[in-house]
Ligand code: HEM
Ligand code: SF4
């Protein structure tokens with residue numbers, strides 16, 4: 100496959116940045132998108148051009164590092180995949196592919212296609228945990244029976260890999276899907292009930308402070324989420340938040 | 348919780364004010380629809396609504412507050428949401444993952460707001476003038492006549508029709524969406540959604556029918 104790539108280049112967080120065009124030839128349809136980027140970078144290094152910085156780690160869809168906004172969609176045109184799982188066969192020979200960093204006020208660009216997603220870490224630190232006494236007489240989690248239905252829902256929510264595709268896709272750059280997955284994962288389990296009130300209040304407060312937008316229920320996040328996190332979680336978070344605020 | 352400062356609080360406030368407007372719309376539609384069948388009943392109800400102190404001095408201010416709150420909050424959220432993405436994408440394929448109506452609530456809302464301006468100019472201001480400024484004598488039979496008179500002008504009827512189409516678009520997303528906003532997403536949600544979508548079509552089409560009915564009758 101021969102392709103034209105339009106890539107966002109930005110030297111550092113302060114630099115202005117612009118789109119650059121690159122041509123690339125002989126790409127195998129079986130390559131992953133990141134492998135294609137590797138080939139491009141080899142080519143750029145050979146030409147004495149600074150290679151394109153992009154995030155990646157596991158390259159098997161579990162770490163959430165690979166980002167990229169490809170042809171107007173987070174992680175590209177395929178569904179339920181991350182960029183590392185996106186294959187070049189989803190594109191056609193001769194295509195022009197636009198590649199941009201995830202864009203949100205709360206995700207500033209570090210360089211080229213890499214963005215700083217530590218806002219998610221801070222939201223998580225604000226309440227995405229359960230406090231357990233580890234002094235030696237910790238109760239075995241399996242000793243507490245949990246209804247299959249609840250366990251499944253909690254597990255579905257826990258599948259969120261914190262990639263930020265939801266924020267990147269949302270026209271409002273809202274982080275509600277991510278935060279609601281993290282809230283739900285605990286809200287559904289007895290272990291999470293103890294701190295439920297503080298958790299949702301603190302996580303939402305942190306989310307707001309980071310400058311994420313407001314949810315208008317367009318549903319873009321759910322469609323683009325590589326892990327299929329459901330909008331149901333946002334409704335659950337809203338309920339948790341309402342009840343928590345009524346409790347004061 | 349603060350209904351006006353946190354993101355979720357604002358979302359809930361938006362939904363509650365929207366639902367309130369939906370209830371009002373249903374009531375308004377019912378009264379208008381009666382005008383198709385009976386001028387007499389329409390006059391009676393209009394006279395009651397226009398002169399009952401509870402409606403005039405309690406419900407009407409609540410309604411006005413609801414409308415103003417809803418669109419003000421709509422604009423506030425829109426500005427906040429735009430700020431949340433300071434640098435825009437070069438290529439953003441919004442249609443790939445979300446419906447047009449859901450992405451353009453501010454525009455459908457803005458059209459409805461301009462319609463409200465026209466509607467107030469047509470009915471509410473003359474009404475306030477009649478009752479409270481010029482304090483003209485009570486005339487329980489004037490309403491039907493005044494209303495049908497307005498629908499003689501086709502330009503006005505045309506503007507009403509366009510506005511109702513945008514109202515339909517607004518409700519097409521908004522009505523069902525407000526349940527999600529207040530945290531209702533369960534086994535009833537698909538039925539709620541069907542109902543909301545039917546409502547978003549039937550009510551505006553009904554209003555269009557009423558406007559056309561009186562226009563054609565006046566020819
Ligand atoms: C009779 C008039 C109106 C009715 C019945 C109505 C109804 C609704 C409903 C039910 C919602 C959904 C709330 C949610 O998703 O949580 C909504 C949202 C919204 N409305 Fe209205 N509305 C009306 C007029 C207006 C006007 C005049 C504006 C002015 C700009 C406006 C702007 C908005 C905006 C920006 C949203 C937020 C979109 C979203 O959250 O998805 N609306 N409206
Ligand atoms: S909810 Fe989905 S899209 Fe959002 S961070 Fe989690 S895995 Fe990524």
Ligand code: FES
Pocket residue numbers: 154155156157158159160161162163164165181182183184
């Ligand atoms: S590199 Fe880990 S999910 Fe893509």
